[in-house]
Amino acid sequence: MDVLEERLAAIETRFEELERELSDPEIYADQQRVQRVSQERARLSEVVDAARRWRSARRAADEAAEALRGEADPEMIGLFEEEERSQRLRAEAAHAELRRLLLPRDPNDDRDVIVEIRAGTGGEEAAIFASDLMRMYTRYAERRRWPVELMGTSPSGTHGLKSAVFEVHGHGAYSRLKFESGVHRVQRVPETEAKGRIHTSAASVVVLPEPEDVEVSIADEDLKIDVFRSTGPGGQSVNTTDSAVRITHLPTGLVVTCQDEKSQIKNRAKALRELRARLYDLARAEREAELRGTRRSAIGSGDRSEKIRTYNFPESRVTDHRIDLTLFQLPRLMDGELDPLIEPLMEAEQARRLLEGDGQGG
Secondary structure, three states: OOHHHHHHHHHHHHHHHHHHHHHOHHHHHOHHHHHHHHHHHHHHHHHHHHHHHHHHHHHHHHHHHHHHHOOOOHHHHHHHHHHHHHHHHHHHHHHHHHHHHOOOOOOOOOOOEEEEEEEOOOHHHHHHHHHHHHHHHHHHHHHOOOOEEEEEEEEEOOOEEEEEEEEEOOOOHHHHHHHHOEEEEEEEOOOOOOOOOOEEEEEEEEEEEOOOHHHOOOOHHHEEEEEEOOOOOOOOOOOOOOOEEEEEEOOOOEEEEEOOOOOHHHHHHHHHHHHHHHHHHHHHHHHHHHHHOOOOOOOOOOOOOOEEEEEEOOOOEEEEOOOOEEEOOHHHHHOOOOHHHHHHHHHHHHHHHHHHHHHHHO
16 A cells, blocks of 8 residues: 555544544534544545545546557547546546645634734724724625624724724635735725825734633733723713723733723623733744744745735736736625636645645645
8 A cells, every 4th residue: 555545544534533523412512523523534535525526536547548458449548548538637636635635734724813904004094994904804704604894993084994804714714814814905996085096005914823721821920901981983881881891911011902892891701812822922922933934935924014906996907926926806806706716726835835835745
């Protein structure tokens, strides 16, 4: 048995164990365990399905080749040759998919995320663009049936947002949304522009994987917690009680604020989740900097100072600068149909990791 078959056999054994575990009624008393086992099963099922398609296509190609050896009828020879060729192509495609699926995964890919959007240069037009980006991401989450939970917003003017922070809950949320971190630039004629001149504005997006509670421990003595009255628009009692919470992490100086809920307790819990995600991301960035030094990956570091994408409204054009991809589908993309942008970025990351894996194995 070769190395690939050995690895696939181990994965299939583990997949069967998970299937048996999920069929046991007792597991459903522990919902965290159910979620963990279900996520691992979903991940392995892709590999198991690809492996079955690969073996099936190889077997069918071998059978066609065997039938071809004893065939004299020219018409049947043509049919068997075509069958062997098509099955070899299917086997190659399934094998390529297996290589991709068996790459070491980003351990954060299955996590929920916290997304922060901030208006950058461009005044009120930048704030309107920040609001547009928030709508774009929430529409994308809706399309994928990922629940969105607002953590806090800071309005600007009548249409815009100085900033917004929200959570996206869903299997694989980080694997897709992580490519959105960076500076997004917009080119369009503002509503207030009388002469029809195109303005350039920007907004920054930061996407953080949400860690498990056990991964980031925060000592009470390291926190400074302030409560104050909410300042944004709200329903009854939101602006009339000291329900907003600001938490300062004294060792790092990180500050998070949440005022979206009427309850101070709920705002505190949300703010702590955001702080935990920021501390996790900080520690992760430090580890990666130590491991990689200053080397930057082929599709960019995702640093917020890096311009990653331009949205040109007059030309209905969106350009992702990391992979030189231009699409003339701006209205669809702004309405949350982001997969035509995200999937090429995922493919570019996979290609880079395959190349690095080949180099390391070489």
